[in-house]
Amino acid sequence: MDNVQNEWPLWEVFVRPKAGLDHKHCGSLHASDAKMAVRMAREVYTRRQEGVSIWVVRSDQIVASDPDQKDQLFEPADDKVYRHPTFYTLPDAVNHM
Template sequence: MSDTKTAPVGDSRNEGNASSEWPLWEVFVRPRAGLDHKHCGSLHAADAAMAVQLAREVYTRRQEGTSVWVVQSSHIHASDPGDKAMLFDPMEDKVYRHPTFYVLPDAVDHM
């Protein structure tokens, strides 16, 4: 058995040493069946199983969730806010995508 000990994650002795830090995971919780998962925070964990366990303990302590998703942050790819015009503005000139030209029957009053 080795006498070498490593400092736990979050210990000041590990600051600045990225190789010793666990990966960052994003946590999504579904509050009730039928609702969407909502991003509720991030945490560091060694693997996916540990991330799910820690997410359950940290974000659903009061049993407010029915499902937990964890995604390693390095696997998330997002658009650049500077590309907003290129990605989203072309949709505004397509008026046929908006339901303003349709008359809904009275039976469909929830739309």
């Protein structure tokens, strides 16, 4: 079985909980295709029916920033205070933000 799993692609699993607004990363699994990845994710990460939606993404398809370049990527935002939502008040109806 280990040889088969080593040949199958790695999938990242995201689940939207019943009470949640966005998908949360739950973990990873090996599966032969997307359909199988969703089925396996349901079995592994939502055993108690705590989810309402599952996303699976092949790990090799994820593009991420380089942690070593965080200063040049995130530092420029500090001088643009207008991008921060501190100049207005949200109504109580929008309590999840």
